[in-house]
Amino acid sequence: MPRRRLPLVLIAAVLAATGCGGGTADDPDTISVAYHRYGNSTQVDALMQRVKQQYEQANPGKHVSLDPVVAPEGEYLSKLQLRMRSAKTAPDVLYEDSFTVNSDVAAGYLAPLDERLADWADWDHFIDTTKQAGRATDGRTYGIPLDTDTRGIWFNRDLFARAGLPADWAPDGWDDVLAAARRVKQRFPDVIGLDLPLGKAEGEAVTMQTVLMLLHGTETGSLHDGRWIAPNAGFTEAMRFLSTAVGEGLTQSRAQIADAQYDKKLRDDLTRQGKVAMRLDGSFASGQWESAGWRDWAETMSAAPMPTRDGGGTVSTSGGWTLAMSASGGKQDDAFEFLTIALSRDNVTEYALSSGNLPSREDSAADPRLTAANPLAGFWLGLLEGTHYRPTLPEYPKISEEIQQSVLDVAGGADPEQVSQRWTEQVRRIAGPDETRGG
Template sequence: MHRAPISVSAAALTLALAAAGCGGSDDDPDTITVAYQDYGAFQAAHSLFEKVKEEFEAENPGTTVELRPIEAPPEDYQAQVNLMNQSPSEAPDIIYEDTFTINQDVDAGYLLPIDDYWDAWPDAEQYNDRADAGVTALDGSRYGVMLGTDTRGLWYNTALLEQAGVEVPWEPETWDDVLEAARAVRAEHGDAVAPLNLYSGTPAGEMASMQGFQMLLSGTGDALYDEESREWITGAPGFLDSLEFVRTVYTEDLGLDPQDALNPTVSTINNEERFPSGELAISLEGSWATQSWIESANQPWPEWSDTMAFAAMPTRDGGDPGTTSMSGGWALSLGAASTNPDLAWEVMAHALNLENATKFAVEGAQIPLRGDVAASEEFTASDPNPDLATELVDVTHFRPAYGEYPRVSLAIQEAMEAVMLGDATPEEAAATYAQEVEGIVGADNVRQGG
């Protein structure tokens, strides 16, 4: 399969698989299939696996590394991989896996524990504890190796803010500071510039719930889930405050036009078009945004470092620790249906070696989890991450990595969308969310916040 667009419906996905020739490798033990996301501005995985295929096949005559790039945003990518995993003949040997989906895929029986491979792998000592936590499931076993991680904050165009009278370098200390800067941009630049991008609504998917809503919620002192009591939280003041921030952005015309904000490719358009053309001033975005601008990008923007800067997202009122972030990360995992997991592990380990892990970290604008990558001359000379993005690891938060989370995430997206479009007040949207969560996880697994 080569970059075949997919539909979100199960029927269309199944047809797409068949039409694209995405069936398995007839269980050939010498053929290792690799499924990965190849979408929008993100090209690092495709570039990595093309290199791995060429190298591994040259070093191991008779072995085939079959690449299955999937051109789809995260939610649709996961849906297609799930369909592949439901058929042993189509299930990939190696899966490019968003770490927050590991527990649900373990529950579904899609992943193979790799503890024995990990324990025997000399490179394992290069990884830090955060890399362990991201791929260890609730059953205590390891189900992958992380390629890298990230943080989130406020990317901004220094010239646009300066022209609006906002002091640069910009260091907002509260949510009000963020909103005031956006208001200044609107007043100075009018409709020519979108002041603030805040991902919101169901088309944005996980971007809305994670780097939109949860970036706000994490700065309020409240959370979606109580890890100690193992309960989902509804009705917390911070949840309502976060929706109120969304309402302010869209009712005051401080964000993108709702039609543009609800475009599923909004992130790619923002980073490849709106920022380089000076049509966007601020975006609550991931540290990896630089992958859209570096030399190996689809549309390189050599001047980005003279134009763009990165600020930490403040907590709501500037309370401790003052700033906040959300982190995620992608891993490589072994498929449970693999007919030759030993060979699949060899391919996976090759993709994760020092040279290839460094390549992925640079091209994917990742924060490395291998110590030797982070210290390598190649990475330090090419590191596209702002220093602050790496420092935010100290204050970062993570999504609840449980099987129910994707449905809870969708409920968050729906609440945001209702508020941004004026179909519900923050109070109404929060109440609907509470009802949906109770239906998803059961009343006994929910507690009232506040």
């Protein structure tokens, strides 16, 4: 894929903003590490601070320059890609979202790790399904998973009991999910029946946590199976479900959907206050609650698998973040040693305990501290078997943006059939007619 040139003035601005050009890139004994730090998500920063100390203690005379990028996730990814365009500004180690691996590989930003991984005994301890997160379409691995996740339905046992729903609720089809939301709303009009990512500010979560959790439960079952599936009957069915849920007032209100701060704090506040009956959300939600001081969440909240559209099966999607190395870095031996320290059993376990995310290593997943900290850890880990990963192809980020726009349109009252048709046209424009098929 050709790489577009940035105007010289923009390159200069990036160099100035990052403080590079005469810094770590020119120091053979210092590696730079870029990662995301925003809002309440401080666990990555704590991990990097700890690994910096461990690395420098193990390598006297060597240093780590930490470069936290304080910005919302979408802006972090954009800023990181700007830095990767130049060897002067590219970090040696980067915190890479799994869904951007292929696009960054296509742009020439990431270094393959296979030869190094073949000599690293710890690689055998990583959960096989998590290894998909850092594997590109060329079959090579460019990122080592730090964590993973699964998705399902969190539900409030107390609200369910008062609405006459069972404590061991297990929906068998989308109709069961909608019926439970309607029952709770009838009993408690001021409670959100089904909360799920719908707003523009929620970005990729709208695609992965909402649409793909629905789409994978349809007969079509996928966005891509060698070609992009557009028109996509499963996508249309997902839009219909969302149109029904929002139109009947079962979800958060349209004002809350439009509120850029809803996901940052209000969603968790309402959940803690007993104002949310169900959340289509990730295994990591309890870690957010812990960080916010809600230590006894397990006394109230339970979880169930997301059912397929017509029942008879369940659905989960998984993602997670990886650690990767810059292709343009001249200190790759040092960078890889930093990765091995960061991704040791102890560090992966500690990170899982602090973040609420699922560990990427089997030996970390078996640590009894994990279950002690989260009584539902076994449930969420069990969903890894048969979970779905995003089609992290170079076209995916743009197609995901179109999915998010489709959800905004449906949430605003647009006809789901027309929205699905518009999405099909956009996919065919992005990927090209030869790379799409109907299904």
